[in-house]
Amino acid sequence: MATQQTPAARDETLQLLVRQIRFEGRGINSYELVDPAGADLPPFTPGAHIDIHLGDGLVRQYSLSNSPDEQKRYVIAVLRDERGRGGSKALHERLRVQDLVRVSRPRNNFHLVGDARKVILLAGGIGVTPLKSMAHRLEQAGVDYEMHYCAKDASCTAFGAELEPMRANGRLHFHFDGGNPAAGLNIVELLSEPAQGKHVYYCGPGGFMNACAEATGHWPAGTVHFEHFKAPERAGSSPAANDAVDSFSVKIASTGQVIEVSKDQSIADALEDAGVAIETSCRAGLCGTCKVRYLSGEVEHNDCILGDDEKSTCLTTCVSRATTRELVLDL
Ligand code: FES
Structure with a gap:
């Protein structure tokens, strides 16, 4: 599935130059991305990823593999997955040295804990x-x-x-x-x-x-x-269908607006259709971009990133469903 971003998110992207593509191993290329004018790039922490915009609305997330102490380049490595959703194939086939590519600033859902022994x-x-x-x-x-x-x-x-x-x-x-x-x-x-x-x-x-x-x-x-790096197989189809009710409503706490979410829609889709801007990226419960707080209701989470401590207060609007008739979102 192609992923999309809101206009606000698009404004934060960077235009980077593909300086080097290197064969790393069977089916694996690494891509070195730099600022076209040689400027420093926004810093990142270990475990961070960037979104890469591949054209035709295709956006994929790739982890940064180089040292976070390097300020002039981002390096990603991509395994060509013939049975994947098409992102890795597109990247292998479309990206060439000297191309300019639009990427997001680094985001991190996979932090190193500072005080480990x-x-x-x-x-x-x-x-x-x-x-x-x-x-x-x-x-x-x-x-x-x-x-x-x-x-x-x-x-x-x-x-x-x-x-x-x-x-x-x-x-x-x-x-x-x-x-x-x-x-x-x-x-x-x-x-x-x-x-x-x-x-x-x-x-x-x-x-x-x-x-x-x-x-x-x-x-x-x-x-x-x-x-x-890939959503695990889930029982039922996506949007997920375990204990979740088929359709439900979400209420925007700040305005009182009530929005229906049908059984074929994600909460993010329903919010966007109703004109409520929500930033998304992977649309698979992997990146955390679409995370929002909720104030009441019961949630079937379906994501791969929220910790147990977060699940009682946050949901991901791209894959979470409700197990009650209404969720109140802290928006
Ligand atoms: S958009 Fe990535 S978790 Fe929802």
């Missing part, structure tokens, strides 16, 4: 991109960390030369499974012992995410951090 970074395939940026920061800050990079084989990995110093100093470990996850890293064993001040961050494809989630079920709240 020990950090485990767990990457599944192209999920390495945000974790590589984190590794640069942890390395530079002298934090005790280890990184595990799981892939089918060496030809499927990215950033080999840049990661080599971390491999050489014993921080980075590669795990190749030949396509059989059971033959790869024993995630359960690796994550068997949580400890005070120990945090884990993981990102990868669906099966990998499930394995990491199961292996961290006993970790204390606030010590497990993850980011999906």
